[in-house]
Amino acid sequence: MESLTVLVIDENQIRASIIERGLREAGHERVILMSSMDGLLRRILEIDPDVIVIDLENPNRDQLEHLFQVSRAAQRPIAMFVDRSDSGMLEAAVDAGVSAYVVDGLRQERVKPILDMAIARFNAFARLQRELVDARNALEERKIIERAKGILMSSRGLSEADAFALLRQTAMNEKKKMADIAQSVVTAASLLL
Amino acid sequence: MNASPTAFSSVPPAPALGRRETRLVRAGFIPLVDASILIAASELGFAATEGLQLDLVRDVSWANVRDRLAFRQFDAAHMLAPMPVAAQLGLGSNPAPVVTPFALGRGGNAITLSVRIYDGMRQEAGLSGTADALACAKAFARLVASRKAAGAPPLTLGVTYPFSSHNYEFRYWLAAGGVDPDRDVRLIVVPPPITTDALEAGAIDGFCVGAPWNMMACERGVGRIVAAKQDIWPLAPEKVIGLRPDYIEANEDTVLRLLQALDRSARWCADPEHHDDLARILALPQHLAAPVAILRRVLAGEFCLDDKGTLRRIEGYFRFHGQGANRPSPPQVLWIYSQMIRWGQASHSAAGEVMAVSACRSDLYDAALGPNAEQELDPSLFAVTPFMDGLVFDPANVMAHVEAAAIRQQGHVIAGAPSE
Structure with a gap:
């Protein structure tokens, strides 16, 4: 043909x-x-x-x-x-x-x-x-969680593991994504600290 | 192939109360001011009041809107008035049945030429700044003739879609001035949002599209409006809501609610007191993404004809409601059919008239709105509302209008694409 x-x-x-x-x-x-x-x-x-x-x-x-x-x-x-x-x-x-x-x-x-x-x-x-967008979002989320962890560690004297556990527990309690809680921590820190 | 026009005569005038579950209606639209009624119905809660969730999806081409409606990605669509007519006649690519129970108003188009061409017309014909549409068309014809005599290439003009009021109105204007749109110029399709850029780049020499794109070109100093839709024929149809007949069959109650929501939205849009709000809603990035100040002036019918601030105000440039603006009108459909015949897209037959008119589902409009339904466009208006060249349209004699036109496509008739 x-x-x-x-x-x-x-x-x-x-x-x-x-x-x-x-x-x-x-x-x-x-x-x-x-x-x-x-x-x-x-x-x-x-x-x-x-x-x-x-x-x-x-x-x-x-x-x-x-x-x-x-x-x-x-x-x-x-x-x-x-x-x-x-x-x-x-x-x-x-x-x-x-x-x-x-x-x-x-x-x-x-x-x-x-x-x-x-x-x-x-x-x-x-x-x-x-998949590319998802991967990019995941990367962004990891970044913001890292920043929130750092803020908790320095402002409340927590270890890295405890800071992470606190973020995760709060997210579970409030039925939100960890990245959203982390974002609130970062926002709050920029307003308060 | 369609529901008989009396299929809904047993439906009560208003949808039964008490059934208020939210139903999702996905509607496609093209970013134009004449999508206002649809956008306001979704944004201002007119649809929600009827228990509908009206989700709007912006699209990039009329062909997409047609196909996405046909293949059920959309339940309803913002359409050019000739699109359901072409669909019912089996014309164009992928013709699937589409009907309209609601017209989204009248008005909104204009013809814009590049400033360079307009200056050429002024020199060629000694055109005054306030010349009317016919004088401009005749001056344009003189320019086209003298360019032809000098061996210059034909001018390129943009419209939006083969089955559009823009195509028929631009052709009407050209032919009224003495230009054969198929021989003396080159008509091409340009997506409305890029018309101004195309004009500025010299890719086209003029265009006929809906608002706000004409005014955008004028304000940028690249174009000059030479005729508005009202100048060509004030009764010309513009955009409609398109639905699939099978969707109507399966979702009667939702359709009637949608029509009630659109009616309320149309009344709201028609009130000049709401035009500040409407302009703000239209300007949003998910809708038209156009400057709010220009939209505000478009809604008021205030035209900057050029960048020197020459102003013209057109009463009722947009008619969202009133004078039969929302009621599907068989005479308007017959005019569309006459233009399809005039330009070789269709051939005339009594059966063709019936098929064209089958696109109008005013029975649904009446069933949904009962006593609130608008009266039909007064049939006696047709005899006393001439076109720019003095011709009139008698819906009872479609071919008389076609044959009265000096310039039209002679000889062959294009066969529609085989539908099945």
Whole structure:
């Protein structure tokens, strides 16, 4: 089967390259990345893609919608639409934050693996980002707990272990996160000391 | 494909009291002043009073709003009035059924050209600073013609979406002046928040979008407003609330409560005494993230036409409520359909008229509001409210309006995307 030309429009260049790699691994050799929408119509005519994959955070998505209207009016051979024959797949795509436009007449079984791959990689990317944010938050929390411990040690003459135990006990008593108690200690110290 | 318009005739005028459980309604919106009714309903407790938790989600494109509504990420959506019509006609990408039981008011658009182009028009046509929309359109046409004669590339103009009042109003204005929007200029789509930057960078020469983006361009000294929506046609529809028919079927009571909340919010937004508060709410970063002073002036309809402080006040620039501003209007939908035909997006048929009008669910509006429901936009207004070029629209004869236009797309008609 002839390999398809896939245009990936994503302002997030890291995510775009992850998708590109996935598509190449799946045997699609013509994968083109676009991160800016400058000269979109001209580029699309040059590239002549079979499938366009675009991220939903992209405010320029409406430009694509318009383009397909205009190009139909001009009767250029790039009339595209989202394939509606598998709405479950489209729903998964929107959930993952990606959408696709497909050349009119392209068979479903050829498009599905491409979109499935894009969905999987978008989800994986979102998971990675979440983990990164979580890790960053955890680091922040550890920092603030360290500061609160230091304040308790110097102001109340506690050992490090006792300062930590006091923070943990207070958090349990007040049903709050330790980081929140630590934050109050730091805030209070900045006001009182 | 849709519920019959009488499906709710047995529902009492107001939702039954006593069922006050909180129900979550997720609504998508685009940061524009015409999302006011939705934003105020959520922020000021109008939804909470109805036992609803109205969660707003800001989005970046109309295509996203359409798809997220279709795939149930949103229960309700701030939409361009032509979007449910296109959806019911099966036009555009991914057309899934959408109807509207509530219009979010009228007004708010304007056409802004770059100062450079405007100066060119003044030189070309000796335009006065107070020239009306038609005089500006004719001057623009002269500039376009002389540029063409000199071999200059066509000007690039921005709209927001193929199925938008902006697209149809900009085209109306251009054609009224004698410019063919498909041949003499290049129409492209620009996301509203970047229109001013695009104008300043010379990427576009003008645009038609909703408030507050026109005034932002003028205050920055890069643009000049040459026509407001009211100048083109005061009765033109603008934004609506879009719902899926299957959602309405499954959540009748929630829908009726939502409409009551929107009605109260619309009345609140319409009172000029509340505009200071409304401007402050709209200005918040999670809503429009725009300067409160500009929003305040937009709400008052006070326009800085340019950075020299040329002022113009447009009465009822925003009509959030009153004169049928909230009631879904079949004649307005038929006008939208006429413009789809005029510009080759759809072909005319009696069945098409019925499908277009099926987007209007005024039966739900009446069921929710009972005696508080607004009267329909007075049908006799259509005959006495001309467009900027003197034409009128007779809802009983859609094609007469299309055929009266000198400039329109001839020849081929674009087939809609296959829906199923």
